[in-house]
Amino acid sequence: MPNAQLEDLDSWHFAPPEMSRLLLNWYARAGRELPWRKTRDAYRIWLAEIMLQQTTVAAVVEYYQHFLHQFPTLERLAAAPLEQVIDLWAGLGYYARARNLHATAQRVVADYQGRFPNTLAELMSLPGIGRSTAGAIAALAYEQPTPILDANVRRVLCRLFALQEPPRSTGAEKKLWAWAAALTPRQQVHDYTQAIMDLGALVCISSTPHCATCPLAELCRARQLGLTNQLPLKKARKKVPLRRQLALLLVAGESCLVRRRPPSGLLGGLWEFPNFEATDKPAAEVIPVYLGGQLPVKNLVLLGGARHTYSHFALEIDFYRVEIETQLQVAEPGDCCWLPLEQLPQLALHGAHKKLLPLIGN
Numbered sequence: 001m002p003n004a005q006l007e008d009l010d011s012w013h014f015a016p017p018e019m020s021r022l023l024l025n026w027y028a029r030a031g032r033e034l035p036w037r038k039t040r041d042a043y044r045i046w047l048a049e050i051m052l053q054q055t056t057v058a059a060v061v062e063y064y065q066h067f068l069h070q071f072p073t074l075e076r077l078a079a080a081p082l083e084q085v086i087d088l089w090a091g092l093g094y095y096a097r098a099r100n101l102h103a104t105a106q107r108v109v110a111d112y113q114g115r116f117p118n119t120l121a122e123l124m125s126l127p128g129i130g131r132s133t134a135g136a137i138a139a140l141a142y143e144q145p146t147p148i149l150d151a152n153v154r155r156v157l158c159r160l161f162a163l164q165e166p167p168r169s170t171g172a173e174k175k176l177w178a179w180a181a182a183l184t185p186r187q188q189v190h191d192y193t194q195a196i197m198d199l200g201a202l203v204c205i206s207s208t209p210h211c212a213t214c215p216l217a218e219l220c221r222a223r224q225l226g227l228t229n230q231l232p233l234k235k236a237r238k239k240v241p242l243r244r245q246l247a248l249l250l251v252a253g254e255s256c257l258v259r260r261r262p263p264s265g266l267l268g269g270l271w272e273f274p275n276f277e278a279t280d281k282p283a284a285e286v287i288p289v290y291l292g293g294q295l296p297v298k299n300l301v302l303l304g305g306a307r308h309t310y311s312h313f314a315l316e317i318d319f320y321r322v323e324i325e326t327q328l329q330v331a332e333p334g335d336c337c338w339l340p341l342e343q344l345p346q347l348a349l350h351g352a353h354k355k356l357l358p359l360i361g362n
């Protein structure tokens with residue numbers, strides 16, 4: 001352990017082995033049974049870790065099993081077309097994960113003979129694998145004492161040490177990683193890693209934590225100071241610019257037009273309804289122009305609106321049902337196709353346009 005961490009340990013209010021002993025005892029009786037818990041196969045562990053980034057366990061279980069059914073090996077995933085991977089990911093959101101998953105599978109097959117590397121540096125060189133995910137793979141698949149700092153662990157540590165600074169600040173980040181490293185034991189790393197994630201997911205939850213049943217209650221600084229509900233400190237919300245869009249449910253007979261976005265760039269490879277930036281002109285005027293000007297529009301109805309916030313802008317969408325006589329192509333980048341309306345729920349629409357589906361009705 002580096003000296004800086006040893007010096008820090010002098011001022012700690014408990015010894016790391018005490019914490020891991022309490023946590024492991026609790027995990028033995030209260031840990032979750034999850035489909036990826038029993039395996040030491042790095043492919044399966046990596047898949048679960050990627051799916052669990054920004055998605056709840058409850059939502060992931062079914063996708064994980066379905067995904068493994070389609071791609072039982074890393075080689076099968078690497079050989080599949082990217083579109084198939086994205087379509088299988090439909091509904092999980094944060095689709096960059098699906099693209100990175102595919103790219104990483106291809107890299108591991110090409111550069112590591114299909115076997116995941118076991119060093120942090122090599123793992124972190126793969127697309128979509130950051131320091132925490134690399135730590136989780138090394139700890140869970142290869143039993144290495146590598147720390148993790150996912151959202152659950154971050155919350156537990158912020159409270160355990162009563163960290164009273166924004167947890168994403170550079171200084172806080174350094175402290176959190178140092179604490180995580182110092183706490184990770186050299187033995188039973190697999191169980192410890194699962195245990196601390198479970199504690200954050202089941203007991204030290206983000207709303208009101210269940211301190212009365214927490215195995216670390218006696219060690220917890222936030223509890224001693226009465227700060228459990230205030231920590232971690234919340235991030236101030238950033239104001240983002242607003243964009244307005246018109247999206248069209250362009251219907252001919254029982255089908256509607258959808259397009260797949262180009263594979264690279266924002267929301268690459270995902271499906272969406274035809275759309276364009278809104279202006280102050282009325283929809284009844286601009287929609288026929290967008291459709292080429294010559295198309296006879298049989299019916300045009302506003303179905304409703306939706307709002308979606310990305311990290312750097314917010315989008316307000318007005319969604320129109322536009323009926324036309326025949327299935328004509330619209331000048332759009334990406335792949336357009338006509339799809340039976342009843343198949344829309346299965347399509348890998350991006351999040352903003354997924355919000356439009358309930359507006360369609362019958």
Ligand code: SF4
Nearest residue numbers: 204209211214217220
């Ligand atoms: S005592 Fe409460 S706040 Fe502290 S680690 Fe346990 S659940 Fe979290």
